[in-house]
Amino acid sequence: xxxxxxxxxxxxxxxxxxxxxxxxxxxxxxxxxxxxxxxxxxxxxxxxxxxxxxxxxxxxxxxxxxxxxxxxxxxxxxxxxxxxxxxxxxxxxxxxxxxxxxxxxxxxxxxxxxxxxxxxxxxxxxxxxxxxxxxxxxxxxxxxxxxxxxxxxxxxxxxxxxxxxxxxxxxxxxxxxxxxxxxxxxxxxxxxxxxxxxxxxxxxxxxxxxxxxxxxxxxxxxxxxxxxxxxxxxxxxxxxxxxxxxxxxxxxxxxxxxxxxxxxxxxxxxxxxxxxxxxxxxxxxxxxxxxxxxxxxxxxxxxxxxxxxxxxxxxxxxxxxxxxxxxxxxxxxxxxxxxxxxxxxxxxx
Numbered sequence: 001x002x003x004x005x006x007x008x009x010x011x012x013x014x015x016x017x018x019x020x021x022x023x024x025x026x027x028x029x030x031x032x033x034x035x036x037x038x039x040x041x042x043x044x045x046x047x048x049x050x051x052x053x054x055x056x057x058x059x060x061x062x063x064x065x066x067x068x069x070x071x072x073x074x075x076x077x078x079x080x081x082x083x084x085x086x087x088x089x090x091x092x093x094x095x096x097x098x099x100x101x102x103x104x105x106x107x108x109x110x111x112x113x114x115x116x117x118x119x120x121x122x123x124x125x126x127x128x129x130x131x132x133x134x135x136x137x138x139x140x141x142x143x144x145x146x147x148x149x150x151x152x153x154x155x156x157x158x159x160x161x162x163x164x165x166x167x168x169x170x171x172x173x174x175x176x177x178x179x180x181x182x183x184x185x186x187x188x189x190x191x192x193x194x195x196x197x198x199x200x201x202x203x204x205x206x207x208x209x210x211x212x213x214x215x216x217x218x219x220x221x222x223x224x225x226x227x228x229x230x231x232x233x234x235x236x237x238x239x240x241x242x243x244x245x246x247x248x249x250x251x252x253x254x255x256x257x258x259x260x261x262x263x264x265x266x267x268x269x270x271x272x273x274x275x276x277x278x279x280x281x282x283x284x285x286x287x288x289x290x291x292x293x294x295x296x297x298x299x300x301x302x303x304x305x306x307x308x309x310x311x312x313x314x315x316x317x318x319x320x321x322x323x324x325x326x327x328x329x330x331x332x333x334x335x336x337x338x339x340x341x342x343x344x345x346x347x348x349x
Contacts, residue, residue, distance in 0.1 A: 015187045016134035017180035018337065019144070022074025022346040023173040023307045024067055025056040025294065032166070039162040046166045051270020055169025055295030057154045063095045067172035068105045068150035071303075074346035075146060075174035076109065084109075084176065085142035087116040088133055090125025090149045090299040092328070093156060094118060097208075105148065115142075122203060123266050123327025124193075125149055125299035130177070130323075130335055131191045137179050148174040149299035156205055158226040167269065168227075169295030173303025185318050186340030192249040193333040194241070202230045202237065203328030238272050241332040242324045243279040249334040250322065257282065259320055260336075262309070266325035267291040267301035276324075288314065298327070307345035317341040 031054045032043035046052055058067070068089050076082050087109070089102040102116035121128040126149035133145040150172035157164045180187060206212065207224035242265055250257065263286055265276055270291055277287045290308040297304055302323055309315050317339055324334040 013138040014140070014179035015182040015189065016130070016137045016145070016177040017184060018175055018186040018188065018340050018343060019178040020075045020077070020079025020176035020343060020346075021174070021303060021307050021310065022071050022076070022078050023171070023304050024070035024074060024348045025171045026058045026062065026067065027349055028057050028059055029054050030057050035162070035166060039160070039165065041162040041166060049271070050167055051291055052166065052295045053292050056171055058152050058170045062152070064091050064093050064150050064152045065095050065101050065104050065108070067152065067170065068101065068148045068174070069108045070348060071150065071172035071174040072105060072109050072146050072148050074348055075176045078344060078346040079144075079176035079178070082110060084111055084114065084144045084146045086114050086133070086136055086145045087111060088119055088129045088145065088147045089116075090119040090121065090129040090147070091151055092120065092122050092125070092298055093152045109146070121327060121331045121333075122329055123268065123296075123298045123301065124325040124329070124331040124333045125327065126173070126302045127191070127323060127325045127333035127335060128193060128331070130188055131193060131333065133177050134189055134191070137177060143179040145177045146174060147177060148172060149301070149303050151298035151300055153227065153298060156227045158223060161226070163231065164227055164229065167296045169297050171294055171297040171300040171304055173300045173307060175303055185338045186343065188335055188337045190249060190252040191333065191335045192245045192252065194245065194331070196330045199237070199330045200328070202233050202330065204228055235269070235272060237330060238268055238326040239275045239279055241330070242266070242276050242326050242334070245332050245334040246280060246322055246324045249336055253336045255320065255336060260286070260322045261319040262286055262288050262315065263322045263324065264288045264302055264305050264309070265323075266327065267294070267305055268296050268326070307347055310339070310343070310345045311347060315339045
């Protein structure tokens with residue numbers, strides 16, 4: 001029993017416990033060779049710099065909500081029932097600026113008039129979503145919450161940018177959290193969250209928001225409608241903040257790094273994962289990685305990695321997991337859990 005967590009962090013209130021997990025990837029696969037046929041790049045160039053071999057991309061007419069519904073329905077199936085009291089969708093690529101994507105997802109999941117809203121924390125969005133859902137459960141507002149990370153970055157990437165197109169893929173992953181106790185396997189928390197808005201320009205889509213639209217007649221570079229990232233500075237920030245956040249949340253949980261069985265970090269880049277492991281003094285094989293096959297799927301990356309590791313038998317019941325993420329905003333966050341007993345990932349297609 002993690003006595004420190006149960007007493008200090010929950011104060012006797014219900015804890016959020018993982019009850020189900022589901023994922024969905026669009027069927028279309030884009031390999032490095034496919035990109036090399038369009039852009040000045042190669043399979044070797046991409047693998048060396050990112051560790052990525054392939055990624056999934058939506059077809060014309062598909063949207064983020066479609067992926068979120070597929071992943072959410074599979075998570076509910078994994079949890080053994082179609083009911084939930086709230087839906088959170090972490091995404092940078094909502095179906096439209098207004099309204100939020102989550103109410104549509106909740107409706108299509110058949111959940112009725114439950115509270116539903118989006119979480120905008122870019123690649124940290126899933127961890128932020130877990131924290132918000134845990135609060136809903138702790139305060140008695142909900143007993144079962146669906147938390148979905150879903151992104152379709154292919155819709156905001158510059159078609160001619162070999163760097164971003166090589167890195168990002170589309171996908172969705174979801175978990176169902178239920179009310180439980182902090183000392184049972186699957187209980188999520190405590191959390192460490194942070195941000196630094198002074199560095200917002202490191203990861204951004206400059207155009208399309210109120211700042212750009214409120215200046216009529218101002219020239220807009222066509223590239224400003226696409227995702228932009230200052231790679232070298234982002235690399236350094238990702239390693240620094242994920243490592244610091246990981247140490248902070250472990251301290252709050254009363255865990256040591258030696259007690260952690262697996263780290264499931266945001267799948268940004270294999271080199272970043274390796275650097276985080278080195279910064280924390282961990283063997284690389286303790287870092288869960290599936291980026292080779294799916295690329296960087298932003299808010300979907302952690303649940304996708306969790307599901308893949310669970311399906312492969314890497315995550316044994318009771319295993320101590322550290323989740324950590326870094327994204328635009330800048331934002332970062334971490335949490336811990338012990339892998340639940342009897343939860344099987346439902347994946348697709």
